[in-house]
Amino acid sequence: QVQLVESGGGLVQAGGSLRLSCAASGIIFNDNPMGWYRQAPGNQRELVAAFTRGDTTTYADSVKGRFTISRDNAKNTMYLQMNSLKPEDTAVYYCHVFRPVIGRHYWGQGTQVTVSS
Numbered sequence: 728q729v730q731l732v733e734s735g736g737g738l739v740q741a742g743g744s745l746r747l748s749c750a751a752s753g754i755i756f757n758d759n760p761m762g763w764y765r766q767a768p769g770n771q772r773e774l775v776a777a778f779t780r781g782d783t784t785t786y787a788d789s790v791k792g793r794f795t796i797s798r799d800n801a802k803n804t805m806y807l808q809m810n811s812l813k814p815e816d817t818a819v820y821y822c823h824v825f826r827p828v829i830g831r832h833y834w835g836q837g838t839q840v841t842v843s844s
Contacts, residue, residue, distance in 0.1 A: 728752075728753050729751070729752070729753040729754045729824070729833045730751070730752045730753055731749055731750070731751050731822045731823075731824060731833055731834065731835035731836075732749070732750045732751075732822075732835060732836070733747060733748065733749050733820065733821070733822050733835040733836065733837060733838040734747070734748050734750075734838060735747040735748050735838060736820060736838030736839045736840045737839075737840070737841070738841045738842075738843065739812055739840075739841070739842055739843070740842070740843050741812060741813055741814055741842055741843065741844050742811060742812065743812050743842070744808070744809060744810045744811075744812065745809045745812065745840060746806060746807070746808050746809070747763065747806065747807040747809070747820055747822075747838060747840075748804055748805070748806055749763075749804060749805040749806070749807075749822030749835055750802075750803065750804050751803045751804070751805070751822075751824065752803070754803075754824060754826070754833070755803070756798060756800055756803045756804075756805065756824070757798070757800045759824050759825055759826050759827070760777065760778060760779055760780065760824070760825045760827070761777065761778050761798075761805055761822070761823060761824040761825070762774060762775070762776055762777025762778060762785075762796065762805075762822075762823055763775040763776050763777070763796065763805075763807045763820055763821065763822060763823070764820070764821045764823055765816075765818035765819065765820045765821065765840075766818055766819050766821070766837075767817060767818040767819075770818075772821070773787065774787055775787050775790055775794065775807065775820070776790065776794055776795075776796035776807060777796065777823075778796065778798065778805075784796055789815070790809075790816075793809065793810050793811045793812075794807060794808065794809050794810070795807070795808040795810075796808075805822060807820070809840070812840075812842045813842060814842045814843065814844045815842075816840060816842050817840060817841050817842050818839075818840060819837040819838065819839050819840075820837065820838050820839075820840055821834050821835055821837045822834070822835035823835075
């Protein structure tokens with residue numbers, strides 16, 4: 728059974744930083760595309776950052792230069808370092824893994840990030 732557990736969200740002032748973590752069990756992290764999504768109230772879920780294949784990464788234009796995705800394969804944990812946070816970064820952040828071999832998507836429960844102005 729695949730489980731993804733996010734942590735690290737919270738309330739921070741604009742300009743501050745947070746580091747999100749996604750701990751995975753039941754799946755080998757570095758074998759599959761994975762990343763972070765976010766969803767703000769009234770908005771669709773959107774990609775924030777991801778490992779698309781191997782160590783190749785992609786970022787939403789709105790977070791480039793401020794957010795960094797990384798992972799520790801030994802710990803089966805993925806991270807999102809968020810710097811220079813803005814109020815518009817406020818959202819629930821979700822960890823996501825896709826297993827192309829079986830065509831299944833896995834999501835964590837989400838962690839709230841709130842950036843005050």
